[in-house]
Amino acid sequence: MADPRFYESAHPLSLTEIETLSGASFEGLAPDGVSVDDVAPITATQAGALSYAERRPPDVQPGAVVLSKPEFAEALRAAGCHVAVTENPRVAFARTAAKIFAEKPLEAGEADIDPSATVHDGTFIAKGARIGAGAILEPNVVIGPGVEIGEGALIRANAVISFATIGARTEIGSCTVIGKTGFAIALGAEQRVKVPHFGRAIIGSDALIGASCSIDRGLFGDTEIGDNCQIDNFCQIAHNVRIGSGTVMAAFAGISGSTTIGRDCLFAGRCATTDNITIGNNVILLADSAAMYDIPDGEKWGGSPAMPARNFLKQITQLRRLSGIKGAQGKKARRD
Template identity: 80%
Template sequence: MADPRFYESARPLSIQELETLSGASFEGLAPDGVSAGGVAPLEAMQAGHLSYAERKVETPVAGAIVFTRSEFADDLRASGCIVGVTGNPRAAFARSAGEIYRLKELEAGEAQIDPGARIFPGAFISAGAKIGRDAIIEPNAVIGPGVEIGEGAIIRANAVISCATIGPRTEIGSCTVIGKSGFAVVLGAEQRIKVPHFGRALIGADVSIGASCSIDRGLFGDTRIDDNCQIDNFCQIAHNVQIGSGTVMAAFAGISGSTCIGRNCLFAGRCATTDNITIGNDVVLLADAAAMYDIPDGERWGGSPAMPARNFLRQLTQLRKLSGIKGAQGKKARR
């Protein structure tokens, strides 16, 4: 599952090694010689790959190696999975998966740089990277191994890009970081454990990303920003987020993990979302809105938690009446 441009196989882990690293118990039921040679998400389980399950698995795959809780273990074994029982499957996975794959390190060496590209002094292009025709890489930018920068793209000074592809004519602002590990931390373990990430960040064509933004790579799959999106300064896009073409975000937007945002949306300043929600096409979020629920196509929402704008504005009107503040007079009084 891990893209070999960005990750390299460290070593397969035997069942005994998995038990030692994770603290899970395979109860001696694993066949001799079985090892985990890769990692895979629950929805794309593979034989010989390591996954974890915190819920009932609808389509288990025989030969997959799965950390899970005791209440789900028997069904997985009946389907031919090799099961490690633990009270915290995610923690067990986090302790083990980083030993199977590792992130490629920056390395001086041969990169594929088109003769028409402009590379400024101080920029570092790692071995294995590809820089397209007429691309511009400004001073002190860092381009990691396997990263692809499209034709005519501009990477401003001090930007850092790893585990990513950048589309044609896209501009990445100064001090922006793309492709870093997301903020996935196991709670409830004796120690806080960071979950390793094996995904990518895919940025489309004609995208503008401002200065000092952070766009995380996916946990297993991809974080994706489609063509013609405009992202302002100081925005945070978490792992596995999907943003449709033409969407615009003003400064200080914060998009939580696995949020799916449609096409041609408009996020005003300081908008935020909770994780794992879907925001439809042509949605407008007013300034300071905090989206906590799915939003249908074409709607305009505001407030925290966000609600349809007509309801939000009606509440504001009622609050002004209760407090005795009336429009501009209230503003003047507060000064």
């Protein structure tokens, strides 16, 4: 269920309404009286929730409503799901899900602000937000509805925080944006459709998020950054990323969606990851690395695509040797 601090339920959708909105078809097998009032990923289906299946789905729960490619429909129905068939389930979901939940509007109203907190001029705090004891909000900060700022937190000027909780004593840098929708675009035949997000961004305690960073909220679940993480300026953390406590990232890191990063890792400048990979604990990525595969605990990797550092450095040495040989031959040819 979407967090009621940040989202409000629009209204349940009948299967007939889902067909109309999504363009998918239940092929005459939609029973009367069934509706959906929630959303869920295909990996965690539940009765009364809308999911979509682009690939062969795992085990599913009876009663779930699934927008599915035709080749998976029979198996899903055999498992007790209500299945609407479409060639593009992601687009069908994007067109439908936003009608189930709506984002709470950014509006003024009663907020819970501790008397010891400091709120500077120009800061906007939306209805339902909570600001902890001793927190400092510098000028022109925007705090969205339901957001929680922990005690002693420092929110620098011009930061924008929505759909998020910020832990105690955490510092958020100037012009950083936390909790916006991720870059999830469904590629339709005629247009690109933005997929609505229903998750949160959870930042732990004693963390540091630098200036001009962007941390997206989750699509279904949460984006999570653990306690005591240190993230430099100009970093991008995509939706559903999970970063373990104590991890440090230098400037210009780019972490793609649904990546899991362990504890106490060290990312040098301009590191990046592809989506849906797992990086273990105590991993070191050298500068300009692009991690495209899972990395075990305790390893040091470098390069693009990244590989164990010893292999990467060996390749660099060999390339330099080859370059030197080629250069010497070129000079000899010109003398001849």
